[in-house]
Every structure is written in structure tokens, then in C-alpha cells.
Amino acid sequence: MNYQQTIEYLFSRLPMFSKVGDSALKNDLLNIRLLCGILGHPEDKFPSVHIAGTNGKGSTSHMLSAIFQSAGYKTGLYTSPHLHDFRERIRINGEMIPEARVVSFTADMKQHVETIEPSFFELTVAMAFQWFAEEGIDIAIIETGLGGRLDSTNIISPLLSIITNISLDHTHILGNTPELIAREKAGIIKPDTPVVISETQAGPEGIFREVADLHNAPILFADQQYTVTGSDAGPEILTVTVASNAGEPEATFRLDLPGHYQERNLLGVLAGVNILRQEGYNLTQEVVEKGLANVKRLTGLGGRWEVVARHPYTVLDVGHNEAGIRAILEQLALVTYEKLHIVTGFVKDKDVPAALRLLPSSATYYFTRAQIPRALDETELLEMATREGLHGNAYPTVPAAFEAAQAVAGKDDMILVCGSCFIVGDVPQL
16 A cells, blocks of 8 residues: 555544544553554653643643754654644654655554554554654653543553643543543553643642552642743743742743643643653753744644734634633734634534634634534534524535635634634645
């Protein structure tokens, strides 16, 4: 198979949560252990940092990767899902895994795929671990896919675990309270391994302390160690001044990931960096500042307030749940525009009405759907949105919706694309 045939095989042969939903999930780690056993346990051949959370785990992963890259370390980065190219999930120093390696790995594992029948995510994790081991990386930053306890990435023994924000998402899988979701995320806490919690939240805090104590894992709440003393959020840059509660001098960071919500992620990253310094990594203040200022360039991160055009001002953001939409609206308040055009769509298993209720009624909407089975039908979305006081039209594809917005938007208007990473991924690349 060539690369395109290989990708089609992976997408069609293996159950993929992002496309079909719950039926793709496994309720144990058996398959990933079998796959990695066949490969000689690559997950044991490199040091790693493991990151979970409802919102913020992707940004945190990319921030840490950028910092390690800036320090000169050969840095593996595993994230999900991808926006445009499958290979975005697996990177070393910002470079995607080569097409030829995807082809050869899949060919080598094809007979095992037929017998083990792993999910798409399980095979992708094994592919990432194998490539990282082959390339002799200095460290890997590993983001969980869903939850933590039963996530396929949860076979690593990391130097550090980080858990970001907890909010209600995937409640039918992870639980319908913050405490139940926190317990699933806490599944990445390992014996005698430090864990950083980026944000103190009343219910989850008790769960994290309980699980950490059970595993004799040192636990640190980042916002109890650091305080934001100054913040200047612009449309595309966030400048944050941070003081250490241990009495260290204040430090100012200029992030290319805008949005006040990144402050919470930043504190988790800074706390994690301090622990990793104690592990012997040379992460100087200068290196940290350089990495945080160049996250997008160094890691290839897209879809986080990604500005793709200026006239009209056009932004792509993968925010898809209630907390994510709130973060988008916070950033939107910093932008000046004449009229706002919002291209949006959702997947069926989200609390779509809750998200719609947050969106501004003054915008013109272009309701659409990504080309995946999980996508909510655009006409059904239009009906739901109308009940919430939003006005617009329905379009059968994202390109059709985006082109309709472009056709009517003036040069001083704004086009925002949000609601799902699959919506963002289907936008024609400008």
C-alpha cells in the first residue's frame, strides 16, 4: 500500500472514536499491551510526561514540547485528534512522522491488526511509541485521548503527570459529575511519581489528593504555588506576569497562544518545568520564555485561536464544549469588528443546547456538519439554534458554509469557525 491507501485502510479497518463514538472504545488496556509487547515494549525506552484533562491538555502538551525543543532536546509529541493530516498526531521536534514510516509500520503490523482487532487510537499510540523509541528521543510529551484510567496512552511510566481542567464533557462515558470525571483523569497518577494539578477545583481536588496519597505520589496544585500578578490579553498574544509563592522573582511570559484561559495552563506548565529541572533537564528561564513565545511555530499547533486571514479577520478554534465556548467568547470580546459571522457544527454526544445558549444572538450563523457519522445534522442544529434565539442558515458541508460566510463578510467583519475539531479540520486551507 502507498501512503493514501494506508490511511484509508486505517480509517476504514479500525474503529475510530472521533468518527463512530462509543463503539470504538475499549474498556481495558489489553490491546495496547499486546501491541506494545509485539513491538518489544517501546513505551519503556524513553522518558515521558503524561497529560490529561478536559480542557487545556492540548495547549499544555504543546507548550511543554516547545520548551523542550527550545532547550535543544529531541522531543516527541503525541496528541489527538488531528485537523488535516493524520501525521499531526505524532511529531518529533515539530516534524510529523514520515509518510514512509506510517506505511511500513502499518504493513508490519497488519497481520496483528487482523487478529487483535485494535481500535484506531490503540494502533496509533503503538505507532507513536515505536517511532519515538527508534528515533532515540530525549523525552516524549504524551497527551491522553479520552479520560485517563483506561486511555491507551496509560501504559507509560512517566517522570511527571499533569492534569489540567476538569469540566463536564463525555459525561456518558466518564461520569456526570466533576468528581467522577476527576477520578477517571486521576487514573494517570502513578506510584511515587509527581503529579501537577493545573487548577484547584473544589470537588476534584479531594479526588486527586486521595488518589495521589494512595499511590504515594507527590502532588502539587500549580495555582497554589504561583499567582498571576499581571495579564494583558490581546487578540493574538497573551502577556502574563507570574509570581512564585515561594518568594522567587516575578517573571513575565509572552505567549503566542492567546486567551486568559491559558493562564491556568501556564501555571501548570511552570510547575511541571520546576519538577523536570529536578530530574536534570536544563530548562532555563530564557528557554522557557523562548518556547512559550513560539509554541505554534515550533510544534505546528493549529486550531487554537488560529488566525488564517485578516480581511475579513478569520479565526479557527476547536473549542467544542461549554467550557471551550466560554473561552472563545472571552477572546472574542477583545476583537473589534463590524459584523460577526460564525460557522459552526457539533457532534451528537455533546450538550449542544448548553453551548448554543452561550453564543451571541447578534451574529449571523452558518450551521453545518463535518463528514463523520458522529456529526449532528445541520438542519437539526439549525432548529435547535433557532429555539435558542440564533439566526442563520444550514449548509450540508463545512466548505459550503465557510464559502457562504466569505461571500457576504465585509473586509472589516469577522468570521469565526468553532464547535468541533472536525469542523475546523474541514475548513478549506487558505
